[in-house]
Amino acid sequence: MDMHHPAEPLLRLRGVDKVYASGTVALRGLDLDIGERQFISLLGPSGCGKSTALRLIAGLGRHSGGSIDWPGRGFVPGDLGFVFQEPTLMPWASVWDNVFLPLRLRDRPRAQVAAEVDAALDLVGLSGFAKAFPRELSGGMRMRVSIARALVMKPRLLLMDEPFAALDEITRQKLCDDLLGIWRKAGCTVVFVTHSVYESVYLSARIVVMAARPGRIIGEMAVEEPYPRDRSFRLSPAYAEYCRQVSGLLDQAMGG
Ligand SMILES: Nc1ncnc2c1ncn2[C@@H]1O[C@H](COP(=O)(O)OP(=O)(O)OP(=O)(O)O)[C@@H](O)[C@H]1O
Numbered sequence: 001m002d003m004h005h006p007a008e009p010l011l012r013l014r015g016v017d018k019v020y021a022s023g024t025v026a027l028r029g030l031d032l033d034i035g036e037r038q039f040i041s042l043l044g045p046s047g048c049g050k051s052t053a054l055r056l057i058a059g060l061g062r063h064s065g066g067s068i069d070w071p072g073r074g075f076v077p078g079d080l081g082f083v084f085q086e087p088t089l090m091p092w093a094s095v096w097d098n099v100f101l102p103l104r105l106r107d108r109p110r111a112q113v114a115a116e117v118d119a120a121l122d123l124v125g126l127s128g129f130a131k132a133f134p135r136e137l138s139g140g141m142r143m144r145v146s147i148a149r150a151l152v153m154k155p156r157l158l159l160m161d162e163p164f165a166a167l168d169e170i171t172r173q174k175l176c177d178d179l180l181g182i183w184r185k186a187g188c189t190v191v192f193v194t195h196s197v198y199e200s201v202y203l204s205a206r207i208v209v210m211a212a213r214p215g216r217i218i219g220e221m222a223v224e225e226p227y228p229r230d231r232s233f234r235l236s237p238a239y240a241e242y243c244r245q246v247s248g249l250l251d252q253a254m255g256g
Pocket residue numbers: 020021022024025026044045046047048049050051052053215
């Protein structure tokens with residue numbers, strides 16, 4: 001870090017509140033700095049406001065109080081990619097056309113951006129499936145198409161809302177490895193919402209634990225294992241110890 005110009009975070013949340021029209025206080029006083037190229041997980045029990053926080057960061061809905069800023073060079077359209085629990089692909093369109101969608105919505109001509117679509121497919125390891133249709137793919141492959149679509153605009157921030165929750169354990173582990181590779185190559189920041197202690201420890205450099213009613217941050221942990229990470233980390237005593245500590249924080253979040 002340059003000591004004369006300490007790096008600004010990519011995103012800064014200060015005292016963010018969200019009260020829904022129903023009166024539910026989904027978030028109260030959220031303070032969070034998210035750095036460039038960080039991999040950060042938001043972990044917490046159901047209803048603690050993880051998805052709300054992600055949606056506010058994405059600009060889907062207004063916060064009721066506090067501020068959300070992009071302090072560096074500010075927010076530029078295309079800076080954000082979003083991946084949901086369901087891949088939400090268009091079943092009638094090929095893999096290539098699904099990934100092309102964000103560019104098409106911005107009126108970018110097919111021929112002009114073909115290389116960008118190809119590069120996004122290459123990034124997620126699906127170059128050979130450009131002409132396939134979603135129904136021909138496994139659940140894990142469909143999720144990778146969804147990730148390629150989120151990354152085709154080369155966003156600086158990738159928001160992921162429990163992307164692997166609907167998949168079986170083996171596919172989940174494989175996708176975690178894939179995601180770490182994709183993240184390293186894409187060079188973006190990832191904010192990953194999950195219920196899973198194991199997933200958060202494996203993936204993140206930083207885990208923010210939230211509690212409900214009102215949704216708030218109750219603790220944070222750094223996972224100081226260097227990247228790249230692989231199976232050997234998952235099997236290591238250090239991994240088990242991180243999981244134990246994060247589970248302890250989660251117990252606190254659930255009032256235990
Ligand atoms: N559109 C909405 N209108 C009213 N209340 C909402 C709305 N969306 C969420 N809530 C409420 O806000 C609180 C936080 O919800 P949110 O979905 O952000 O939590 P979460 O941590 O993502 O939960 P989960 O893990 O179950 O997805 C909950 O009490 C929820 O019922």
